[in-house]
Amino acid sequence: MNRASTAWLFLAPALLVLGAFFLLPVLAGLGLSLTDYDIYALADIHNLRFVGLANYWDLLHRRLFWAALGHTLYFVVAGVPLSMLASLGTALLLNSSAARFKPVFRTALFAPVVTTVVAVAVIWRYLFNTQYGVVDFVLTHLGIPPIDWLGDPHWAMPMIILFAVWKNFGYNMIILLAGLQAIPAELYEAARIDGASGWRQFRHITLPALAPILLMVGILTVSGYFQLFAEPYVITEGGPLQSTVSVLYLMYQDGFKWWNMGTASAVAFLLFLVMFVATMALWRAGVSREDAA
Amino acid sequence: MKPRVSRWLVNAALAACAALVLFPLFWMLSVSFMQPGEANALPPPMLPQIPTLDNYRELFAHAGMGRWFANSLIIATAVTLASLACNTLAGYAFAKLHFAGREKLFDALIGALVIPAQVAMLPLFLLLKYAGLVNTYAAVILPAMASVFGIFLVRQYARTMPVELLEAARMEGAGELRIFIEVVLPLLKPILVTLAVLTFLTAWNDFMWPLIALTGQQHYTLPVGLASLSRQHVQDSGLMMAGAVVTVVPVLVLFLALQRYYLRGLLLGSVKG
Numbered sequence: 001m002n003r004a005s006t007a008w009l010f011l012a013p014a015l016l017v018l019g020a021f022f023l024l025p026v027l028a029g030l031g032l033s034l035t036d037y038d039i040y041a042l043a044d045i046h047n048l049r050f051v052g053l054a055n056y057w058d059l060l061h062r063r064l065f066w067a068a069l070g071h072t073l074y075f076v077v078a079g080v081p082l083s084m085l086a087s088l089g090t091a092l093l094l095n096s097s098a099a100r101f102k103p104v105f106r107t108a109l110f111a112p113v114v115t116t117v118v119a120v121a122v123i124w125r126y127l128f129n130t131q132y133g134v135v136d137f138v139l140t141h142l143g144i145p146p147i148d149w150l151g152d153p154h155w156a157m158p159m160i161i162l163f164a165v166w167k168n169f170g171y172n173m174i175i176l177l178a179g180l181q182a183i184p185a186e187l188y189e190a191a192r193i194d195g196a197s198g199w200r201q202f203r204h205i206t207l208p209a210l211a212p213i214l215l216m217v218g219i220l221t222v223s224g225y226f227q228l229f230a231e232p233y234v235i236t237e238g239g240p241l242q243s244t245v246s247v248l249y250l251m252y253q254d255g256f257k258w259w260n261m262g263t264a265s266a267v268a269f270l271l272f273l274v275m276f277v278a279t280m281a282l283w284r285a286g287v288s289r290e291d292a293a
Numbered sequence: 294m295k296p297r298v299s300r301w302l303v304n305a306a307l308a309a310c311a312a313l314v315l316f317p318l319f320w321m322l323s324v325s326f327m328q329p330g331e332a333n334a335l336p337p338p339m340l341p342q343i344p345t346l347d348n349y350r351e352l353f354a355h356a357g358m359g360r361w362f363a364n365s366l367i368i369a370t371a372v373t374l375a376s377l378a379c380n381t382l383a384g385y386a387f388a389k390l391h392f393a394g395r396e397k398l399f400d401a402l403i404g405a406l407v408i409p410a411q412v413a414m415l416p417l418f419l420l421l422k423y424a425g426l427v428n429t430y431a432a433v434i435l436p437a438m439a440s441v442f443g444i445f446l447v448r449q450y451a452r453t454m455p456v457e458l459l460e461a462a463r464m465e466g467a468g469e470l471r472i473f474i475e476v477v478l479p480l481l482k483p484i485l486v487t488l489a490v491l492t493f494l495t496a497w498n499d500f501m502w503p504l505i506a507l508t509g510q511q512h513y514t515l516p517v518g519l520a521s522l523s524r525q526h527v528q529d530s531g532l533m534m535a536g537a538v539v540t541v542v543p544v545l546v547l548f549l550a551l552q553r554y555y556l557r558g559l560l561l562g563s564v565k566g
Contacts, residue, residue, distance in 0.1 A: 003390060003391055003392070003469075004390075004391065004392040004393065006390060006469040006470075007386045007390035007391065007392040007395075008392060010382040010383060010385065010386035010390065010469075010473075011382070011383050011386050011387075013378065013379040013382060013383070013438075013439065014379040014380060014382065014383035014439035014444060015383070015439075017379060017435070017436070017438045017439035018402070018405075018439050018441070021413070021417060021420075021435060021436035021438075022405070022410075022413050022436070023405070024416075024420075025412075025413035025414075025415075025416040025417040025420060026408055026412055026413050026416075028416035028419075028420075029412050029413060029415055029416045032415060032416055032419075090307075090310055093303055093306055093307050093310070094307070096303045098296070098299055098300035098302075098303040098304065099303050099304060099307060100304055105307045105308075105310075105311055107549070107552065108311040108314060108315055109310060109311060109314055110556075111314065111315065111318065111545065111548075112314060112317075112318075114494055114498075114544050114545060114548040114555075115318070115498075115541045115544065115545065116497070116498040116500075116515070116516050116519075116537075116540045116541055116544065117498065117500060117516070118500050118516035118517075118519050118520050118523075118540070119321075119515075119516070119519055119536070119537035119540040119541045120317065120318075120321075120537065120541065122519060122523050122533050122534075122536070122537050123317045123318075123320070123321045123534065123537055124317070125523070126324070126332075126530050126533065126534070127317060127320070131333070131335075132332070132333045132334065132335055132337055132530075133337070134320070134337050137335065137336055137337055166314065166317070170314075171559070174556060174559055174560070175559070175560065178560055223407075223409070226409075227409055227411065229411075229500075229501050230500045230501065230516075230520075233500075233504075233520065234520050234523060237524070248411055248501075251411065251415075252501070252505075255414075255415050255418075256418075256505055261415050261419070264415055265415050265416070268409075268411055268412045268414070268415065269412060271409065271411070271412075272408060272409055272412050275407075275409065276407060279407070
């Protein structure tokens with residue numbers, strides 16, 4: 001047997017799985033989004049009709065779709081910078097020569113990343129309970145009036161953002177820490193001899209050296225945060241007053257609760273489009289800034 | 294700033310962060326051992342007055358937690374074994390075997406990473422429905438049997454393998470499959486452990502797809518079961534915390550035991566940019 005056919009034989013299982021269970025469904029999803037596939041079509045496929053771009057058109061005129069997109073953008077725009085700040089801050093602390101017990105602290109700070117979203121979301125719901133939650137108990141003791149985290153549409157999303165920061169910052173912390181450790185010590189040595197302060201060292205050595213990693217990590221975090229689903233599903237069930245309905249939550253409801261699978265597919269592709277545009281724009285902006293620097 | 298002061302500040306900040314981060318997990322554990330109703334008192338108690346296993350007993354006796362635990366274990370193990378096989382074969386082929394269009398195909402796979410998995414979920418559900426596989430283990434296992442990330446990870450690692458070893462084995466007339474099993478696999482062992490840990494944890498924690506594909510209680514995984522419990526038992530904090538403990542502790546223990554491998558995978562996976 002020649003080498004090339006061996007290679008294809010080795011590739012076959014993985015390519016078959018990816019083709020049948022990812023590529024094919026993605027293409028089918030594009031087709032599905034152009035039909036009125038609903039519960040009647042689910043019962044009898046003859047009820048299926050081609051509707052062109054009508055699903056997309058309807059979505060663009062649906063208040064809840066824009067609301068869901070708005071909530072998701074809120075989550076991304078507030079959640080990503082906060083997560084990145086937490087990751088960078090803890091990575092800097094862990095990288096400091098003054099820090100002791102580094103492996104212990106690193107493991108402790110990373111622990112939430114490996115936990116199950118659903119399980120820790122259940123804890124969160126309890127911590128932020130208005131009647132007997134610890135968070136409001138502490139706030140009251142600090143003289144701050146308790147907040148109805150689960151019942152007030154203005155506070156539900158901030159609570160979910162806090163959850164996401166807590167759950168995810170450890171991941172980027174590890175990557176940034178590796179980036180910090182790769183910066184040559186001589187650079188700091190030279191800066192210190194020149195009398196540069198800690199802040200100036202951070203501004204002129206650490207940040208530029210870390211910039212490519214920050215950009216990559218930021219883009220990955222943005223695309224991850226656009227896929228918000230389990231948190232509102234478990235903590236708030238999309239409420240109160242639909243204030244935490246994310247795009248994927250809407251897709252899930254449309255597709256698997258009401259069985260409007262054509263509409264739900266259109267929701268999925270619109271989310272993909274938004275994610276693609278957002279990450280591309282970030283990447284362009286980041287690269288041109290690096291070129292300028 | 295004086296070195297002693299800054300050392301104190303850095304360590305105090307780290308300790309404060311760690312305490313804040315671990316508090317929810319600590320409290321989960323503590324509340325799970327409390328008597329019914331005890332956790333809903335004001336001020337919230339930090340430790341159970343008389344620790345009890347009642348919540349755990351209730352979960353396993355009446356809520357079907359044992360069944361969900363077994364389901365999670367079966368699915369995560371099957372996904373890990375199957376995807377390890379598929380990804381290793383493909384990753385090695387991309388790294389060391391020659392065929393026309395190798396780089397282009399690999400680039401196409403990496404490019405496909407921009408498509409969020411949820412785009413495929415609706416048609417995938419219909420596909421499995423027409424195949425009669427909805428609400429079976431296969432519905433969750435089949436789509437997870439290969440992953441671009443896994444192929445990428447194996448390829449990165451396999452590329453550093455010396456070609457001379459493979460050539461020497463070929464000179465001796467060994468077949469490609471034998472070379473793979475006897476020469477390549479032992480060399481790939483560290484990355485296989487890494488991939489196994491990452492895959493198992495991901496499969497164990499996965500939520501959205503199992504929620505869609507497993508429609509009957511008897512097939513629920515732990516996260517799906519826990520989510521459905523939490524929608525029914527909102528008031529029973531002790532019970533819910535015990536459920537969270539049963540779900541989270543296995544993955545935390547696995548992570549602590551194999552931390553080195555896990556973190557290496559995380560760092561290797563992040564250099565793809």
